Amino acid sequence: MELLAGKIPGGAEAIKGISREEYEQMKVDGYNAQEGRPIRTVEGEITEWFSCYDCPVCKNKGAVAFLKDGWYAERECECGPIRKARIRAIHSGMECYLEKRLNNYEAREPWQKEARDLAKGFILDRGNSRRWIAMLGQSGAGKTHLCAAICNQFMAEGMEVAYFAWLTDGQRLMANRFDAGAYSAERERLRKAQVVYIDDLLKTRDGAQVTPTELKTARELFDLRAGKITLVSAEFLAEDLARIDESLAGRLLEHCGKYLYQIEKGAGRNYRLHMGRGQA
Numbered sequence: 001m002e003l004l005a006g007k008i009p010g011g012a013e014a015i016k017g018i019s020r021e022e023y024e025q026m027k028v029d030g031y032n033a034q035e036g037r038p039i040r041t042v043e044g045e046i047t048e049w050f051s052c053y054d055c056p057v058c059k060n061k062g063a064v065a066f067l068k069d070g071w072y073a074e075r076e077c078e079c080g081p082i083r084k085a086r087i088r089a090i091h092s093g094m095e096c097y098l099e100k101r102l103n104n105y106e107a108r109e110p111w112q113k114e115a116r117d118l119a120k121g122f123i124l125d126r127g128n129s130r131r132w133i134a135m136l137g138q139s140g141a142g143k144t145h146l147c148a149a150i151c152n153q154f155m156a157e158g159m160e161v162a163y164f165a166w167l168t169d170g171q172r173l174m175a176n177r178f179d180a181g182a183y184s185a186e187r188e189r190l191r192k193a194q195v196v197y198i199d200d201l202l203k204t205r206d207g208a209q210v211t212p213t214e215l216k217t218a219r220e221l222f223d224l225r226a227g228k229i230t231l232v233s234a235e236f237l238a239e240d241l242a243r244i245d246e247s248l249a250g251r252l253l254e255h256c257g258k259y260l261y262q263i264e265k266g267a268g269r270n271y272r273l274h275m276g277r278g279q280a
């Protein structure tokens with residue numbers, strides 16, 4: 001009681017005049033108004049748990065106070081799963097994408113607005129836990145921004161999102177083919193995650209041709225993710241992929257249905273957007 005006495009008008013004398021429940025409520029309010037202090041590691045660095053998210057609910061304390069049967073009680077804040085998802089994202093190479101949101105995507109042209117609306121529709125289609133979205137075509141057209149924004153929204157809702165960058169994770173997966181333990185661990189990660197974002201599918205270094213092993217790996221990835229929420233971005237268009245591997249292109253279109261977004265750079269440096277026509 002002494003701790004609180006100094007904080008309220010009238011001090012200890014005023015406290016004597018209030019009911020127990022009012023007093024408990026004051027403790028609750030006092031706790032909830034406090035800002036969390038940075039948690040530091042033994043090296044003195046602020047922990048990822050603290051820095052990865054700024055929680056308006058618990059003010060980064062990780063707990064929220066409330067009245068339980070008239071008594072002060074604390075519960076874990078709902079930012080716990082959000083922080084876990086963000087830490088996983090940071091460790092899987094998605095850190096630079098964490099600030100990408102639909103509301104900071106620049107949508108000046110009509111096709112950009114359509115693309116954003118498609119991404120928004122994909123997020124809101126919550127009853128469909130099998131949905132895929134593919135954003136294909138020109139680099140620099142905001143595909144990665146929109147995919148990252150979808151992932152961030154899912155993470156904010158506490159879903160587990162795995163990030164798979166084709167150029168690095170894909171190469172590692174192919175290199176691990178002959179290391180059964182590492183290979184199956186990575187496959188399990190991709191199979192189990194609620195959401196997987198495959199970034200730059202089949203991208204090659206310096207425009208090299210896609211190899212049969214790469215196509216095989218892409219087919220395996222598609223198998224692992226069939227019927228699970230998946231995002232794919234790639235620089236090719238569906239028709240380019242069909243020329244290399246028609247069945248792979250067919251499966252991509254089938255999985256995505258209406259959530260297909262293809263941008264082609266037309267004459268005059270204008271982008272053209274092709275939307276999917278199928279049923280998701």
Ligand SMILES: [Zn+2]
Nearest residue numbers: 055058077079
């Ligand atoms: Zn919180």
